[in-house]
Amino acid sequence: MRGIDHLVLCGHDLGAMRDSYTALGFTLTPEARHPFGTGNSLIQLEGCFLELLSVIEPKKITQAGAGHFSFAAFNRDFLERGEGMSMLVLDSTDARADVAAFRAAGLQTYEPFDFQRQAKLPSGEEVTVGFSLAFATDPALPNIAFFTCQQHAPEHFWKPHYQRHANRALTILDVSLVAERPDAHAAFLSAFAGVPAEAVAGGITLRTARGNISCITPQAFARSFGRARDMGQGPHFGGFTVGVRRIARLEEAISAPAYQLRKDGAHRAVLSVDVNGSALAFFALNRQDDEDE
Incomplete structure (x- = not known):
């Protein structure tokens, strides 16, 4: 069974995005460059991460071709419509087997895409991932x-230093895809995730x-996040939920006055404003760590 590997959060200014998430108490990896024109900075969690992504060198972007998907071109075009979550990524042990499985399920597929980039370790050492x-x-x-993502050098990728956050963030709990007719997307999402879609209030979820991957109506999203989404461009990822150790620790870690939390019961809080479109x-x-003692 596949699980959430990471979310691609696309914005115009990578430095500004880093500042926003730092103000929310997240630890970020140093900026890195892809060989195809984009750059990123990551928020590593427990076995998953948030990828803050921008177009850095547009001249290096290659267009998509027959049977070939262009990660960079897609995100460049996404930014022409606005910022936000552009892609959902699940983990993989064999990307080529995933392509075959997706094709057998009737999904629109592409040739596997292999690449390497440099990454900086907490020690400052440069390694290849x-x-x-x-x-x-x-x-x-x-x-x-x-897409699914198979890692070839996980020992260089995951680092405890980058997984410790002032806000005590732990994992990605849920991604919210907003659509007028959630049921219409159940077959695709189920084939992609490899799990059945379950009916929930206002839509469906895949565990x-x-x-979880949730596909919910605009009305259900507004009830959950406290604000409406513009549906003029059709279905889109509206937001996501991060699991933290304790809400009190989260409140202490937020350093920017612009970011206020709206409590929703004893265990949930929603940020008052979107962060780069999400x-x-x-x-x-309610998990403790040594610093909570």
């Missing part, structure tokens, strides 16, 4: 994309090995 990606898209969801909620898992 490598990935193989298996993309799948749905004509009914033209403004967002999906992956790590985190609504953000937090849920307390």
